[in-house]
Amino acid sequence: KAVVHWFKTDLRLQDNRALSTAFQIAKDNQIPVIGVYIVSPEDFEAHLTSPARVDFTLRTLKQLQKDLSELDIPLYVETQEKRKNIPTRIVELCQQWEAKHLCANLEYEVDELRRDAKVVRRCADHDIDFTPSHDTCVVTPGLLITGAGKQYAVYTPWFRSWLRFLKENPDYLEMSEDPGTNPGDARKQFADLFDCKIPDMPSSKSLSEKEKKRFEELYPAGEHEATRRLEKFLKEKCGDYDKNRSMLPGENTSALSPYFASGAISARTAVVTAKRANKNHLDRYDQGHMTWISEVAWRDFYRHVLVHWPFIWYGVLYYLLPPPSIHSRKSGLTDPPSMNKCFKPEATNIEWEYDADQFQAWSEGKTGFPIVDAAMRQLKHCAWMHNRTRMVVSSFLSKDLMIDWRRGERFFMEHLIDGDFASNHGGWGFGSSTGVDPQPYFRIFNPLRQSERFDPDGEYIRHWVPELRDVKGNAIHEPYSRGAGAIAQKNGYPRPIVEHAASRDRALARYKSALQG
Numbered sequence: 001k002a003v004v005h006w007f008k009t010d011l012r013l014q015d016n017r018a019l020s021t022a023f024q025i026a027k028d029n030q031i032p033v034i035g036v037y038i039v040s041p042e043d044f045e046a047h048l049t050s051p052a053r054v055d056f057t058l059r060t061l062k063q064l065q066k067d068l069s070e071l072d073i074p075l076y077v078e079t080q081e082k083r084k085n086i087p088t089r090i091v092e093l094c095q096q097w098e099a100k101h102l103c104a105n106l107e108y109e110v111d112e113l114r115r116d117a118k119v120v121r122r123c124a125d126h127d128i129d130f131t132p133s134h135d136t137c138v139v140t141p142g143l144l145i146t147g148a149g150k151q152y153a154v155y156t157p158w159f160r161s162w163l164r165f166l167k168e169n170p171d172y173l174e175m176s177e178d179p180g181t182n183p184g185d186a187r188k189q190f191a192d193l194f195d196c197k198i199p200d201m202p203s204s205k206s207l208s209e210k211e212k213k214r215f216e217e218l219y220p221a222g223e224h225e226a227t228r229r230l231e232k233f234l235k236e237k238c239g240d241y242d243k244n245r246s247m248l249p250g251e252n253t254s255a256l257s258p259y260f261a262s263g264a265i266s267a268r269t270a271v272v273t274a275k276r277a278n279k280n281h282l283d284r285y286d287q288g289h290m291t292w293i294s295e296v297a298w299r300d301f302y303r304h305v306l307v308h309w310p311f312i313w314y315g316v317l318y319y320l321l322p323p324p325s326i327h328s329r330k331s332g333l334t335d336p337p338s339m340n341k342c343f344k345p346e347a348t349n350i351e352w353e354y355d356a357d358q359f360q361a362w363s364e365g366k367t368g369f370p371i372v373d374a375a376m377r378q379l380k381h382c383a384w385m386h387n388r389t390r391m392v393v394s395s396f397l398s399k400d401l402m403i404d405w406r407r408g409e410r411f412f413m414e415h416l417i418d419g420d421f422a423s424n425h426g427g428w429g430f431g432s433s434t435g436v437d438p439q440p441y442f443r444i445f446n447p448l449r450q451s452e453r454f455d456p457d458g459e460y461i462r463h464w465v466p467e468l469r470d471v472k473g474n475a476i477h478e479p480y481s482r483g484a485g486a487i488a489q490k491n492g493y494p495r496p497i498v499e500h501a502a503s504r505d506r507a508l509a510r511y512k513s514a515l516q517g
C-alpha cells in the first residue's frame with residue numbers, strides 16, 4: 001500500500017538516490033511514498049552531536065516536511081529514546097502502513113552500518129523489500145583501488161583515481177530525478193501523518209534563545225538555502241578559491257559544510273554544478289573550480305578511509321562512558337577495546353600531556369596565541385571554524401600542548417554545526433600527524449607564521465579577540481613580544497601559555513621516539 005523512504009543524513013528532495021528509487025517503485029505500483037525520520041537522543045549523545053547541529057537538523061526537518069507536503073508526501077517524525085529500538089520500529093511502521101518496500105541511503109559509520117544490518121534482517125523476517133542506496137559519496141567507497149589491489153591511504157593518488165573514475169563512469173555524476181507529486185493518494189490514505197509535529201530539542205541538548213536566533217541567522221535551514229549558497233559561491237568566489245581559500249578575513253569559502261553534513265545538499269550536486277561552471281571540465285580548466293572540487297572530494301576520501309579502516313571509529317562504548325579525566329594519566333584517555341584508534345598504529349605510543357588548565361585555555365580561546373584564540377572563539381560563537389584555523393588549532397593542541405588529539409576531536413564534535421565523524425577524524429589525524437596524511441610529523445605549524453600569512457592585517461584576530469582591537473600593526477600577531485604588551489595586559493589578554501620553540505622541540509622528541517623508536 002505504500003513505499004517508505006527512511007531519511008537519515010540525506011534531508012533533501014533533490015538528487016537523493018534512495019528517495020528517487022522510492023519514487024520509482026511508487027510510480028510503478030501507483031502507491032504513495034511516505035517519508036520517515038527517527039530522532040534518537042541516544043544517538044546524539046553517542047556521537048557527541050553538538051546542540052547547534054541538533055537544532056540545525058530539527059530546523060532542516062521542518063523545512064523538508066513543508067517541501068514534501070507541497071508534493072503531497074507526508075514526513076512522519078518520531079523520537080526513539082533507545083537507538084537499539086530503531087530497526088524494530090522502522091519495520092513496525094512499515095507494517096502499520098502496509099508498506100512492502102523500504103528505501104534508505106547508507107551511512108558508513110560503524111554504528112549505522114550495524115543498525116542497517118539489523119534492518120535488513122528484520123525486513124527479511126517480515127517480507128519487506130529493503131533497498132539501500134549509496135548516495136553520500138560521489139564515488140562509492142570500495143571502487144577505487146590501487147594497482148596493487150589495495151585501498152588508497154594517500155589523498156593525491158586517490159584524487160587522481162577519483163577523477164579518472166568519474167571520467168570513465170559519468171553515470172556517477174548523474175543527478176537523481178527530483179520527486180514530483182506523490183504517485184499515490186497519501187492525503188486520503190495517510191491523512192493523519194500530515195499533522196505530525198517535529199519534536200523539540202531533546203532535553204540533553206540545549207541552546208539559549210540568543211544562540212538559537214544566531215544560528216538561525218547564520219545558517220538558515222534547508223535545501224533551498226544550500227542551493228542558494230552554492231550558486232552564490234560559484235558565481236562570486238569559486239573562480240579565485242585556489243588563491244583565497246586560506247585567507248581568514250572575509251568569506252572565501254562556500255560555508256556549505258553544515259548543509260553537506262545534514263544532507264541538505266549532496267556532494268554530487270556540488271561537484272556537478274561546479275563542473276558545469278568550469279565549462280563542463282573535470283580537469284584543470286580553471287584552477288579555482290578544480291581546487292574546490294578537490295576539497296569536496298576530501299569529504300569522499302575520509303569516508304573511504306573510514307570504510308576501509310573502521311577501527312578509527314570511536315564506537316558507542318567510548319562515548320557512553322563518562323568523559324575521561326584529563327588530570328590523571330591513569331584515568332586519562334584510554335582506548336576502548338578496539339576502536340577510536342588513529343590510523344598510524346605506532347602513533348598510539350606517543351606520550352601525551354594531560355594538563356587540564358592548558359586544555360581549558362585552548363578550548364576557551366585564552367592561550368595567548370592570538371590566531372588560536374580567534375579561531376576557538378569563532379568556533380564558540382558560530383559553531384563553525386575556517387579550515388585553515390582548524391588545522392592551526394589541531395596542531396597547536398596536539399603538538400604545542402602535547403594534549404591527546406582525541407580530546408580535541410571530541411571537543412570539535414561537541415561544538416561544530418558541521419561535525420562529521422569521518423572529516424573530523426581525518427582533520428585531526430592531519431593536525432596531529434597520526435592519520436593518513438603522509439606529511440612528516442616534523443612539519444609543525446608555527447602559529448605566528450600562520451597568523452602573519454593568512455591574516456596579514458590582523459583583521460580576523462581583531463574581530464574575534466576584542467582585547468586586541470586597539471593593537472596596531474603586526475604586533476597583533478604576538479602582542480607581548482612586539483611592544484603591545486601593555487594594551488594586551490590592560491585588556492586582560494593572557495600571555496602565551498607555552499613557548500612555541502620549546503614546545504616544538506618537545507613534540508619532535510616525543511613523536512620521534514614513538515614513530516621511529
Ligand code: FAD
Nearest residue numbers: 253254255256257295296299387390419420423424427428
Ligand atoms: P569549502 O572550502 O567551501 O569546501 C567545500 C566542502 O568540501 C566543505 O563544505 C566540506 O564538505 C568539504 N571539505 C573541504 N575541506 C575538507 C577537508 N579538509 N576534509 C573533508 N572535507 C572537506 N569538515 C566537516 O564537514 N566536518 C567536520 O567535523 C570537520 N572537522 C575538521 C577538523 C579538523 C581538525 C580539520 C583540519 C578539518 C575539518 N573539516 C571538517 C574539514 C574542513 O575544515 C571543513 O569542511 C570546511 O572548513 C568547511 O567549510 P566550507 O564549507 O566553507 O568549505
